[in-house]
Amino acid sequence: MEDIIYVSSDDDEWNxxxxxxxxxxxDDDDVDYDDGEFLEVESNGICxxxxxxxxxxxxxxxxxxxxxxxxVMDLLSLKEHHARSLLIHYRWDVDKxxxxxxxxxxxxxxxxxxxxxxxxxxxxxxxxxxxxxCEICFEDVPAEKxxxxxxxxxxxxxxxxxxxxxxxxxxxxxxxxxxxxxxxxICDEGKIRDLVTAKDHTLAEKFDRFLLESYIDDNKRVKWCxxxxxxxxxxxxxxxxxxxxxxxxxxxxxxxxxxxxxxSPCSCLMWKLWMRKCQDDWKTVMWMSxxxxxxxxxxxxVEKNGGCNLVRCRCGQPxxxxxxxxxxxxxxxxxxxxxxxxxxxxxxxxxxxxVRNDLLRYTHYYERYMAHRDSLKVEANMKQKLHxxxxxxxxxxxxxxxxxxxxxxxxxxxxxxxxLFCSYPVSFYVFGKLLFETEMTPKEREIKKNLxxxxxxxxxxxxxxxxxxxxxxxxxxxxxxxxxxxxxxxxLSAVTDNLxxxxxxxxxxxxxxxxxxxxxxxxxxxxxxxxKASELPN
Numbered sequence: 001m002e003d004i005i006y007v008s009s010d011d012d013e014w015n016x017x018x019x020x021x022x023x024x025x026x027d028d029d030d031v032d033y034d035d036g037e038f039l040e041v042e043s044n045g046i047c048x049x050x051x052x053x054x055x056x057x058x059x060x061x062x063x064x065x066x067x068x069x070x071x072v073m074d075l076l077s078l079k080e081h082h083a084r085s086l087l088i089h090y091r092w093d094v095d096k097x098x099x100x101x102x103x104x105x106x107x108x109x110x111x112x113x114x115x116x117x118x119x120x121x122x123x124x125x126x127x128x129x130x131x132x133x134c135e136i137c138f139e140d141v142p143a144e145k146x147x148x149x150x151x152x153x154x155x156x157x158x159x160x161x162x163x164x165x166x167x168x169x170x171x172x173x174x175x176x177x178x179x180x181x182x183x184x185x186i187c188d189e190g191k192i193r194d195l196v197t198a199k200d201h202t203l204a205e206k207f208d209r210f211l212l213e214s215y216i217d218d219n220k221r222v223k224w225c226x227x228x229x230x231x232x233x234x235x236x237x238x239x240x241x242x243x244x245x246x247x248x249x250x251x252x253x254x255x256x257x258x259x260x261x262x263x264s265p266c267s268c269l270m271w272k273l274w275m276r277k278c279q280d281d282w283k284t285v286m287w288m289s290x291x292x293x294x295x296x297x298x299x300x301x302v303e304k305n306g307g308c309n310l311v312r313c314r315c316g317q318p319x320x321x322x323x324x325x326x327x328x329x330x331x332x333x334x335x336x337x338x339x340x341x342x343x344x345x346x347x348x349x350x351x352x353x354x355v356r357n358d359l360l361r362y363t364h365y366y367e368r369y370m371a372h373r374d375s376l377k378v379e380a381n382m383k384q385k386l387h388x389x390x391x392x393x394x395x396x397x398x399x400x401x402x403x404x405x406x407x408x409x410x411x412x413x414x415x416x417x418x419x420l421f422c423s424y425p426v427s428f429y430v431f432g433k434l435l436f437e438t439e440m441t442p443k444e445r446e447i448k449k450n451l452x453x454x455x456x457x458x459x460x461x462x463x464x465x466x467x468x469x470x471x472x473x474x475x476x477x478x479x480x481x482x483x484x485x486x487x488x489x490x491x492l493s494a495v496t497d498n499l500x501x502x503x504x505x506x507x508x509x510x511x512x513x514x515x516x517x518x519x520x521x522x523x524x525x526x527x528x529x530x531x532k533a534s535e536l537p538n
Contacts, residue, residue, distance in 0.1 A: 053256075055249045055533035056222065056234040064222075064236065064536055065215040068094050076101070082115050084211065085186040088174055089113035092219035114177060116150045116185040134159055136179060147195065151185035153178050161195045165203060168196065173207050174214045226259045227252040235533050243268075243521045247532045255523070262530055265507045266422045267520035274425035278366065295319065296326040308333050365428040372421035379413055379467060386410050386470065409470055409489040415529045416463045416496045423456055423503060430511050452506055459499040466492040501525050 056064050071094050072083040089112065090096045100109045110116070131140050134156035141156040148154040159179065164187075167176045176192060178185045189211060197204040216222045222236040231250035245262040247253045254261055258268040260275070292301040297317035304311050309321040310331045319326050323341040330337035386406060430436055431449045440448070469492065474485045504525035512520050 052238045053244075053246045053531055053533045054236045054238070054536040055225075056216070056236055056536050057249075058232055060536045061212055061215065061234070065212065068092060068215075072097055076106070081189045082117070084189065085115050085175060086110075086113045088214050088218055092215055092222070114175065114184045114186040132156075147191055149178055149185065149187050149191065151178050151180070151183055153180040153183060153185075155179060157195055160191075161199050164192050164196050164207075165199065168203055168207050168210070171210070173210045174218070223256060223259065225250060225252055226254050236536070241524075243523050245523050245526075245530045247530045249533060249535070253530045262418065263422050264523040265419065265504050265525075266425045267512070267522050269519060270425050270429045271422075273429065277362070293319075293321060293324050296324060310336050361432065362428065365424045369421050369424040372417055372424075375467070376414065376417040376421065379410075379417060379470075382470070383410065405486050405490050405493075406470070406474075409466060409493045411529065412493040412496055413463065413466050413470060416459065416466070416500055419500050419503065420456070420459060420463060423507075426507060426511070427452065427456070448510055451510065452503075455499065455503045455506055459496065459503060462492055462495045462499060466496060497527055501527070 054064075068087060069080055069083045072078065072086060073080060075098070076083070076086075078086075086097055086109070087094070090100070097109070100112070130143055132143055132146050132154060133140050134146065136155050136159040139156065141158075146154050146156050147160050163179050164173075164176060167173050173192075176187045177183065178187060189207075193204055193207060196207060216224060216234045219236075220242065221238075221240070222234050225231050225233045225235060225248040227233075227248065227250050231248065231252070233248050233250060235246050235248055235256065237244060237246070237256060242257045244256050245253060245264060246256050255263055255268060255271075258272065260268070260271060263271040266274070292303050293311075294300070295302055295313035295315060295317055296319050298313060298315040300313065300315070302311055302313050304321055308331065310318055310327065310329075311321050312318045312329075317326060318329050320336055320339060320341060325339065325341070327336045327339040427449075430452075431445055466489065469485060469488050472485060474482055477485060504522070508522060512522070
């Protein structure tokens, strides 16, 4: 039988609270009690290994690009500009380049990317005459004032330069193709740079910047940090799991897939719909819920700014303001002839009732979402105060000099609070009728809703407990009470960590797998929080 650790204490504030007589416990094997530092453990006992990531600064961008270029150059014995053309075509996916090479061969690899190796036709590349006729402007120019590309097409420098300038100004300078008809060969970037520099040095610098930043713009494993104002950093993940959440060196945490704030366990699509709904609907929804009723006939909102409880819509339908039921016109100040509130016929005002119920349901989830989001802001402001407490404790005369448990408890609180407010959009969409109406029977929906909301409620209760103890003035506690508070915070941190993992598992396995898993993929739960990007060497 597994050992079970129960949350318990002699403290009145800890024990004498009504939590619906639920016992919140966790398996001892799931937690490492080293002063609140918890290992990330999968159900099979293997430690989690989330997606490691690197922060690419302006100074290290060239080194990051050179690393991938060198791999391709070494394997295929190519020059740098040919390797860059290949990688830009295949979105800087080195493994994809190698896969195409082994599956289709070298010629197919080069042809698809528009790479033409030079030196195929010595007579065309080195004209014997001192003058040539440019096939673009049809002018005779000295041979030394013309340029030949790897595809062996030769034109005058003025035509080449004009072509390159147009492409650079259009923002299409990462892969500039030859001017010759039906030629898709990519021009040599060195020759492009030389010709453009002679005309406009600033434009040449712009061209170089485009080539450098293509490593970020065209690379599926690298994305710009969405910080505002922009910090100038990019983040590179080291595997292909784009559904992950990362933290830039500037401190901004974001979803790598959709570049919005970290929002797991909510899927990117749900989060996008929720943000749009909150932005567009909330003020209108709140005003309508307080000041308007829906007409039972045309279902348009109606505002009443005075008078009795009989109102008349612009469509001509009279109805009762109190219950929304359709009525006649005969009435007194206190009653409507033939009408009693709530007693309208079966099926009458069904659409209006549905609209109002949807409004009430949205309000229910939005209020809880905002409550936890506001709490997170307050608790984030506690960080400096908590740090002052820890510094004071560690500098004091206490027997224990290690108070990392307090900081670990605070980090766990912030992470769990974010997970909580992000779980409410999941409730709104999964158990509503907007996304999954035909994919669950009413009975299945009810069973899964009860399971999910039970886990959500347990997490809420223990998060509030953890918040309560972290707010205590334990810097002034005597040694025995300080040790007691320490144990409570460590234990509650472990409880919330376990409940967060169970909530993720419930969403990922019980809610999304039977539904639209491909559309609603979520990031894996990470016990230690969002993956922090480490520095990439210059």
